[in-house]
Amino acid sequence: MRGVLRGVIDPELGDNVVDLGMVRQVSVGDDGQISVEVALTIAGCPLRGQLRRDVESQVTSLPGVSSVVVHTAEMNADERRSVMVRARWKASQRPERTDISSTTRVVAVSSGKGGVGKSSVTVNLATALAARGLTVGLLDADIWGFSIPRMLGLDGRMEAEGTSDEWLIVPMEKKVWPGRLEVVSMGLLTEGEDDAIMWKGLLLNRALQHFVENVRWGELDYLLVDMPPGTGDIQMGLARLIPRTELLIVTTPALAAQKVAARAADMARKCFLRVAGVIENMGTFTCGCGQRHAFFGEGGGRRLAEEIGAPLIGSIPLDPAVAAGGDSGVPVALDGEGPVAAAFATLAERLVGEIVPLVEMTGCTARLLGRVEAALDGGPSIEEA
Ligand SMILES: Nc1ncnc2c1ncn2[C@@H]1O[C@H](COP(=O)(O)OP(=O)(O)OP(=O)(O)O)[C@@H](O)[C@H]1O
Numbered sequence: 348m349r350g351v352l353r354g355v356i357d358p359e360l361g362d363n364v365v366d367l368g369m370v371r372q373v374s375v376g377d378d379g380q381i382s383v384e385v386a387l388t389i390a391g392c393p394l395r396g397q398l399r400r401d402v403e404s405q406v407t408s409l410p411g412v413s414s415v416v417v418h419t420a421e422m423n424a425d426e427r428r429s430v431m432v433r434a435r436w437k438a439s440q441r442p443e444r445t446d447i448s449s450t451t452r453v454v455a456v457s458s459g460k461g462g463v464g465k466s467s468v469t470v471n472l473a474t475a476l477a478a479r480g481l482t483v484g485l486l487d488a489d490i491w492g493f494s495i496p497r498m499l500g501l502d503g504r505m506e507a508e509g510t511s512d513e514w515l516i517v518p519m520e521k522k523v524w525p526g527r528l529e530v531v532s533m534g535l536l537t538e539g540e541d542d543a544i545m546w547k548g549l550l551l552n553r554a555l556q557h558f559v560e561n562v563r564w565g566e567l568d569y570l571l572v573d574m575p576p577g578t579g580d581i582q583m584g585l586a587r588l589i590p591r592t593e594l595l596i597v598t599t600p601a602l603a604a605q606k607v608a609a610r611a612a613d614m615a616r617k618c619f620l621r622v623a624g625v626i627e628n629m630g631t632f633t634c635g636c637g638q639r640h641a642f643f644g645e646g647g648g649r650r651l652a653e654e655i656g657a658p659l660i661g662s663i664p665l666d667p668a669v670a671a672g673g674d675s676g677v678p679v680a681l682d683g684e685g686p687v688a689a690a691f692a693t694l695a696e697r698l699v700g701e702i703v704p705l706v707e708m709t710g711c712t713a714r715l716l717g718r719v720e721a722a723l724d725g726g727p728s729i730e731e732a
């Protein structure tokens with residue numbers, strides 16, 4: 348019986364239900380009636396229907412079985428702990444496909460709508476994190492509409508190293524004392540617009556994968572990913588390539604944008620990506636005379652955060668200095684005096700200090716995997732979370 352049940356795989360933990368310790372009890376009646384009790388990490392696990400069906404079909408395939416009843420129950424703390432041990436071991440057996448260390452916190456900056464300031468927020472947040480002494484990778488996942496190089500004043504080309512069989516792209520380094528940025532963008536691969544088009548056929552549809560798998564990222568504290576507008580393939584691709592990615596959703600204070608950003612949050616749920624928080628951008632503008640103007644309305648960030656149950660981790664004011672910094676290649680976050688720089692410094696501080704990576708038990712086992720990977724490298728354990 349246990350042999351056939353080993354054919355039932357928990358797709359999120361990538362192992363069979365027997366070895367994961369999820370099969371609590373199997374009883375066999377005289378009349379060939381089988382009863383199986385399966386313990387789930389949480390009672391409301393969305394996979395329970397699938398697991399139940401898989402158990403039923405495996406057990407029914409055995410000779411002499413007249414019927415199968417599958418009961419589901421919730422694991423206790425001990426059972427959950429041993430699932431973690433097993434999953435941790437399983438995760439350690441997986442071949443390393445990227446150079447991104449499992450201790451690197453991966454944060455994608457996303458929204459459901461274009462032009463709300465994702466790239467500006469990514470660049471300035473990365474800069475503010477580096478100014479805290481951290482090493483921050485910056486992956487420009489906006490393959491078609493890259494803007495990170497311009498915003499950082501980078502115009503060189505990334506080098507590749509290694510042999511033609513086994514080459515790695517070397518990110519472009521930008522010092523932000525006392526830390527640094529390691530930047531990868533389509534804009535640092537191509538010579539110009541025409542070459543960008545040439546790359547289309549060669550690389551574009553797998554560019555994100557290359558940027559995750561074929562880059563010598565080195566030891567990063569954070570990897571920030573600037574997402575393209577929309578909720579399409581790149582988002583799904585990132586979820587597949589780096590499932591532990593957390594999302595920061597950028598919205599403007601306007602209700603319409605907030606509604607669109609909610610779409611991004613919905614996409615996050617579908618991809619099993621965790622939303623670490625909401626950032627409101629283009630908030631209240633304060634003019635020279637000290638008067639405050641809410642050009643884009645008010646409260647959109649708070650409303651979205653409430654709606655999706657994630658914290659509002661910062662509000663960046665509307666300020667021409669953001670655009671000016673983007674155009675000049677000197678991020679406004681470097682301007683120690685200004686209100687926008689202060690807002691980004693606070694945002695970085697909250698991300699590092701307060702917004703701890705989530706373990707959303709509500710999302711079932713996939714949410715545990717990130718924690719498993721962190722635990723492999725001595726991160727906090729599930730009990731501490
Ligand atoms: N807080 C702000 N105050 C003033 N201007 C801003 C602010 N944030 C962003 N901008 C400006 O808004 C424009 C759009 O910003 P950005 O390119 O960062 O948005 P995006 O969401 O990345 O856009 P896309 O969807 O095209 O990638 C830019 O000109 C930028 O300088």
Ligand SMILES: [Mg+2]
Binds near residue numbers: 465466467489494574
């Ligand atoms: Mg952008």
